[in-house]
Amino acid sequence: MSEWSKLQSSVSNALEDLNLEVPSGIKRLKNGVVPKKRFSVYRNNVTLSLISVLASTYPVVEEIVGDEFFATMAREFALSHLPQSPVMINYGEEFPDFLKTFAPVKELPYLSDVARLEWHRNTAYHGANASPVTIEALGEYKEEDVPNLSFELHPTFALIKSDYPIVTIWQAHQQDNPPEFLKGLTMEQGEAALIIRPELDVLINQVSIGTYEFLQSLNKGLSFSLSVEQAIAIEPSFDIPANLAGLFNLGAVTGVNLTTTS
Amino acid sequence: MKKTPNLKETNLPARAGVGLKAEHYQDICETSPGIGWFEVHPENYMGAGGAPHHYLTKIRENYPLSLHGVGLSIGGSEPPSKEHLARVKGLVGRYQPESFSEHLAWSSHEAGFFNDLLPLPLTEETCQTVSEHIDHIQTTIGQKMLLENPSTYVAFDRQDFTEIEFLKEVVKRTGCGLLLDVNNVFVSCTNHEHDPQDYIKNFPMEAVGEIHLGGHAPDEDDLGNPLLIDAHDREVIDDVWDLYDQAISQKGPVATLIEWDNDVPTWEVLFSEAKRAEAVLEKYKNQTTKTSSETKYLGLKERVA
Numbered sequence: 090m091s092e093w094s095k096l097q098s099s100v101s102n103a104l105e106d107l108n109l110e111v112p113s114g115i116k117r118l119k120n121g122v123v124p125k126k127r128f129s130v131y132r133n134n135v136t137l138s139l140i141s142v143l144a145s146t147y148p149v150v151e152e153i154v155g156d157e158f159f160a161t162m163a164r165e166f167a168l169s170h171l172p173q174s175p176v177m178i179n180y181g182e183e184f185p186d187f188l189k190t191f192a193p194v195k196e197l198p199y200l201s202d203v204a205r206l207e208w209h210r211n212t213a214y215h216g217a218n219a220s221p222v223t224i225e226a227l228g229e230y231k232e233e234d235v236p237n238l239s240f241e242l243h244p245t246f247a248l249i250k251s252d253y254p255i256v257t258i259w260q261a262h263q264q265d266n267p268p269e270f271l272k273g274l275t276m277e278q279g280e281a282a283l284i285i286r287p288e289l290d291v292l293i294n295q296v297s298i299g300t301y302e303f304l305q306s307l308n309k310g311l312s313f314s315l316s317v318e319q320a321i322a323i324e325p326s327f328d329i330p331a332n333l334a335g336l337f338n339l340g341a342v343t344g345v346n347l348t349t350t351s
Numbered sequence: 352m353k354k355t356p357n358l359k360e361t362n363l364p365a366r367a368g369v370g371l372k373a374e375h376y377q378d379i380c381e382t383s384p385g386i387g388w389f390e391v392h393p394e395n396y397m398g399a400g401g402a403p404h405h406y407l408t409k410i411r412e413n414y415p416l417s418l419h420g421v422g423l424s425i426g427g428s429e430p431p432s433k434e435h436l437a438r439v440k441g442l443v444g445r446y447q448p449e450s451f452s453e454h455l456a457w458s459s460h461e462a463g464f465f466n467d468l469l470p471l472p473l474t475e476e477t478c479q480t481v482s483e484h485i486d487h488i489q490t491t492i493g494q495k496m497l498l499e500n501p502s503t504y505v506a507f508d509r510q511d512f513t514e515i516e517f518l519k520e521v522v523k524r525t526g527c528g529l530l531l532d533v534n535n536v537f538v539s540c541t542n543h544e545h546d547p548q549d550y551i552k553n554f555p556m557e558a559v560g561e562i563h564l565g566g567h568a569p570d571e572d573d574l575g576n577p578l579l580i581d582a583h584d585r586e587v588i589d590d591v592w593d594l595y596d597q598a599i600s601q602k603g604p605v606a607t608l609i610e611w612d613n614d615v616p617t618w619e620v621l622f623s624e625a626k627r628a629e630a631v632l633e634k635y636k637n638q639t640t641k642t643s644s645e646t647k648y649l650g651l652k653e654r655v656a
Binding site: 093098115118123124125126131139179215218245 | 394395397398399400401402403404405421422423424427428429432434435438457458459460461462463464465466467469470471472474476477480504505506507508509542570571572573574578580613
């Protein structure tokens with residue numbers, strides 16, 4: 090192992106483990122004073138920069154718990170989850186899971202799912218572009234074939250379901266006065282959402298449980314009719330034409346294929 | 352090491368530019384400001400699609416572009432990550448930037464990526480590895496790169512070169528150019544008790560393809576001495592503007608960037624900082640520059656015995 094490689098390892102360890110001394114090889118100040126504060130500039134830069142990356146990906150989580158508490162939480166996450174690539178737009182995928190196990194936020198059981206929603210939003214923002222097709226694409230098929238069609242969905246298409254009203258919470262934090270917006274909300278009310286970025290803006294649309302099942306089935310590659318069956322099983326009043334039109338109007342469908350088996 | 356022939360040269364206009372921030376996409380597209388060029392961190396454009404690529408594509412159609420990397424970890428003991436270099440190469444191919452630059456620093460090690468520009472000892476060994484890494488990067492992307500002098504807060508016991516000597520040696524071995532960050536000069540010289548004017552005087556201006564200006568945060572070290580931190584979160588201070596003036600008087604007009612990455616101001620504030628740099632470039636436009644025949648060989652003396 091080269092001299093620099095060894096020294097780099099000890100600097101690297103001291104950046105991760107704040108209890109370690111400033112590595113030898115780093116020049117002491119006058120009278121042999123260990124440049125603790127100078128070295129801590131690097132330690133601070135590492136943690137503060139990662140906290141700021143997490144804050145920009147998880148702004149609603151930050152608003153819910155407050156800047157200071159968020160920083161404490163994000164610091165703890167960052168020190169145990171160093172990025173594995175320099176592409177910061179991909180950093181923090183494990184943060185929602187971390188929140189689930191982070192004892193100080195046990196009182197906020199919805200926080201992890203709100204974070205999951207925000208992660209999907211981040212992924213959709215940077216996801217691949219694709220051109221949607223309109224509902225007229227169905228006209229190219231015989232009426233009896235329509236039940237057997239399967240849909241290619243937009244690359245940024247994602248679904249989320251929670252035991253908590255995470256979509257309403259998320260929407261509240263897009264407003265000036267979240268507590269006012271959330272007045273009277275029952276926390277035990279589960280919600281689901283479709284996240285997609287057909288153009289430049291990410292759309293977060295709350296969906297019913299039937300629509301969630303319908304979309305989830307389509308996303309798995311099931312045919313239109315099988316997906317409808319799944320939806321009706323869970324939501325007898327599932328509105329087929331409205332959901333079909335809604336999906337196309339959103340720009341969520343990028344291709345239509347005839348499946349060979351129904 | 353053999354210098355790779357036929358690399359595309361750095362070719363930014365000798366004008367002021369700014370770091371492109373998502374906050375300003377709309378302003379720029381709506382007002383088409385008369386600014387020389389834009390710079391981005393390629394790492395922020397490594398998603399597959401969406402708004403970042405949409406706006407960068409639009410803006411790139413109308414302005415020269417510089418890609419300024421923060422992730423290749425050139426100063427590390429290990430070669431730059433293959434995957435990351437491939438991503439950089441992809442963006443260079445897609446956007447055909449007038450310049451690609453990176454830092455004399457490291458950011459990745461076995462544990463992962465630290466998201467900061469970390470210091471290295473300036474030794475024979477690191478001079479060799481840095482040169483090999485740059486050679487590899489230049490060959491891979493097919494373009495000459497600029498290497499930036501860092502802001503540093505600590506020094507190392509072992510030092511075979513001064514920073515300027517080190518940079519000169521890397522230029523000699525790889526044919527790369529230099530990105531002179533005048534704020535970093537001020538920050539590092541203050542932190543290590545060197546004279547920033549001397550540093551600028553001795554800098555190999557013939558290799559400079561771009562200059563950076565930015566704001567820093569003042570603090571104190573363990574002994575109560577000034578410790579400046581490169582923060583990119585505020586205006587450039589007058590002392591740094593003076594050093595910049597000195598640099599341009601030596602070099603002549605060269606592409607100059609205002610870096611403002613944190614607490615990003617309104618477009619107007621950022622643009623007015625760029626105009627201030629443009630005025631300095633304008634001032635020296637018709638002046639014959641002192642080529643560094645007198646300063647060129649001074650650096651040899653600086654070499655630490």
